Amino acid sequence: MIHTRLGATNLLGLMSLGPNGTIGHANADILNRRGSNVLGSNLLSEFYARSEPVARRQMLRVGRKFSVARGYPIPKGFFDDYPRFYTTSQTTAIPNRLNQRHKACIEWNAEAIRGKRILDLASHDGRWSFAAIKAGAVNVVGIEARNYLVQSATANLRDYGVPDNSFSFISGDAFEQLDRVEPHSVDTVFCLGFFYHITNHMLLLSKIARLKPKYLILDTAIHFDPNNVILLYTEDPEGEANAASIEPDAPERALCGAPSKGALQLMLSNFGWSFAYYDWHRAGIRRWDSIEDYHEGWRVTLRVTCAV
Ligand SMILES: C[S@@+](CC[C@H](N)C(=O)[O-])C[C@H]1O[C@@H](n2cnc3c(N)ncnc32)[C@H](O)[C@@H]1O
Numbered sequence: 001m002i003h004t005r006l007g008a009t010n011l012l013g014l015m016s017l018g019p020n021g022t023i024g025h026a027n028a029d030i031l032n033r034r035g036s037n038v039l040g041s042n043l044l045s046e047f048y049a050r051s052e053p054v055a056r057r058q059m060l061r062v063g064r065k066f067s068v069a070r071g072y073p074i075p076k077g078f079f080d081d082y083p084r085f086y087t088t089s090q091t092t093a094i095p096n097r098l099n100q101r102h103k104a105c106i107e108w109n110a111e112a113i114r115g116k117r118i119l120d121l122a123s124h125d126g127r128w129s130f131a132a133i134k135a136g137a138v139n140v141v142g143i144e145a146r147n148y149l150v151q152s153a154t155a156n157l158r159d160y161g162v163p164d165n166s167f168s169f170i171s172g173d174a175f176e177q178l179d180r181v182e183p184h185s186v187d188t189v190f191c192l193g194f195f196y197h198i199t200n201h202m203l204l205l206s207k208i209a210r211l212k213p214k215y216l217i218l219d220t221a222i223h224f225d226p227n228n229v230i231l232l233y234t235e236d237p238e239g240e241a242n243a244a245s246i247e248p249d250a251p252e253r254a255l256c257g258a259p260s261k262g263a264l265q266l267m268l269s270n271f272g273w274s275f276a277y278y279d280w281h282r283a284g285i286r287r288w289d290s291i292e293d294y295h296e297g298w299r300v301t302l303r304v305t306c307a308v
Pocket of ligand 1: 091121122123124125127128143144145146149172173174175192193194197219240241242243244246
């Protein structure tokens with residue numbers, strides 16, 4: 001059974017990196033005080049401070065294993081050839097993060113993208129829509145709540161020579177716009193960096209299921225609770241990375257929910273879907289700068305197979 005637990009306050013920081021890759025938190029020293037020389041502990045700390053004891057123990061175990069091989073250069077990657085994407089977003093447009101996410105979300109899913117029709121939910125400045133086209137997608141439709149990001153996405157793809165007839169970006173709420181998409185018109189749905197900015201996860205998944213896609217690529221923060229729970233928190237809709245307030249009379253802070261791994265898996269299984277996790281620890285990563293959340297396990301990347 002899935003139940004929700006009301007988080008005491010804002011957990012925004014645990015989900016978001018600043019443009020410079022750092023997150024400052026009052027609790028940043030928690031792990032260090034406990035003697036673990038944990039780089040990126042500030043990423044972990046907010047989660048830690050608000051977690052149940054069992055989850056805390058798990059986080060400490062993960063934290064102790066954390067090591068960064070200093071001295072290795074930050075590797076080059078896909079987005080270094082398309083640097084517009086470092087400037088058209090304020091949302092973790094950090095080269096190492098974008099490039100390593102490209103390996104996880106795009107390269108690892110080559111088969112689910114090449115020759116496929118892609119629906120990119122929360123398409124932002126078009127970073128993943130563009131990457132999908134470059135990976136051989138036949139066309140991409142992006143849905144993005146913030147209109148200026150839709151404009152940036154269009155400009156980015158045009159600037160990099162993507163033909164107009166292979167992409168379109170729709171400005172609007174993902175939940176509303178999904179209803180306008182025809183079943184069987186999409187092969188692969190991207191839900192990258194969006195699943196923890198919502199509270200109605202099952203509704204979103206059922207709207208995706210209605211389209212009968214073959215694959216869903218999911219990249220999401222998760223909550224370190226051993227139970228099947230969704231941790232509610234609020235965030236500021238002014239933040240570009242955050243849940244957008246669609247309604248004019250929306251509350252000042254947007255309510256969001258981060259599912260635990262168990263809850264996430266239970267929800268996916270409920271649709272009869274199977275899934276595989278990208279193994280961030282076997283991806284040959286030596287520099288975890290700006291991708292600490294993946295290292296620590298509270299952000300995951302999955303390929304969900306919806307139809308065989
Ligand atoms: C953390 S960013 C993720 C961007 C990109 N998909 C990625 O993974 O890098 C979240 C995105 O969701 C968009 N967004 C928030 N609420 C939305 C909604 N209700 N419908 C569509 N997009 C939304 C935001 O504007 C933002 O671009």
